[in-house]
Amino acid sequence: MTDQETDKLLHIRTEGTIEILQSSAHYNRYEATPYSVLDALFDIYPLRSTDHLVDFGCGKGRVPIYSVYRFGNFVTGIDLNGRLLQEAFINLADFRASRKRFRGSIEFEQTTAETYEIQAEQNVFYFFNPFSVEIFKTVIGNVLDSVERDKRPVDIILYYPTTAFVYYLEEQTPFERIEELPIPALSIDNDDERILIYRYE
Template identity: 80%
Template sequence: MTDQELDKFLHIRTEGTIEVLQSSAHYNRYEATPYQVLDVLFDTYPLKPTDHIVDFGCGKGRVPIYSAYRFKNHATGIDLNGRLLQEAYVNLAEFRAGQKRSGGSIEFEQKTAETYEIQAGQNIFYFFNPFSVEIFQSVIDNVLKSTESKKRKVDVILYYPTNAFVFFLEEETPFERIEEILIPTLSIDNDDERILIYRYE
């Protein structure tokens, strides 16, 4: 199915790329992860109902809603932009109303990524280049600090990863790369069209 068809199936509207004015130049435009990418990711990396994924720069909520529908896991979307989050809340309400079966728990929060407090049960963190490497460093530091009070395995998922994100994780943190997933029909002549998964335990 196309992205439009899958949105319709889930009773949500998450398509498009939107340039939005942010209070900080460190934050990037909204662009939803293609469903094809999510299919490939979660075919290789299935979630458990006990997993709690956090999508930084969640926009209209595609990743949290899709994952919770497919796996009934917990999902949290973080975004600074109130306009996009308002659409995410509408999508969540329409998704809930349109489903015969219940998905996992889904919540959204309007917050700068670097000030968001990582919760003890959160163990998977998803990034599709939502902001600068400086903010990414702060978020990863917060993730690692959270493992000091609640020891657990945590994974970081990067779609379309920048060299700066990769260098930081591999050279300046204890995270280790455990998976590289190429996106079959999207990766022609584009080495960045891939997913990298890192783990700390």
């Protein structure tokens, strides 16, 4: 199915790339992860209903809604931009209204990623280059602080990762790469078109 067809199936509207003036130059434009990428990711990395996914830079809510649709898990979407989150709340309401049964839970929160307090139950963190590596380092530090307080394995999922993100995780943190998934259908000879999954136990 195309992205438009999957949006229609879920009764949401998440397509497009939007340039919105952010309050910080460290935050990037909105661009939704293609559904084909989410299909490929979750085919090899199925979530459990008890997993709590955090989507940093959730935009209009595609990743949270899609993951709950497939797995009935828990999701928190974080975004700084109020206009995008307004659309995410509309999408969530439309998605809920279209389902006779609704498993899982979705919450959206408008805040900066670096000040968001990681919760003890959260164990999967998704990034599609929503911000600079400086903010990414702070967020990963917050994740590790949370693990120190509440011991649990946690995973980091990077889609289309920059070299700086990869270098930081692999050279300066205890996370270890457990999976690499190229996405050849979307781009030819582009090494960045991939998903990397890291784990810290």
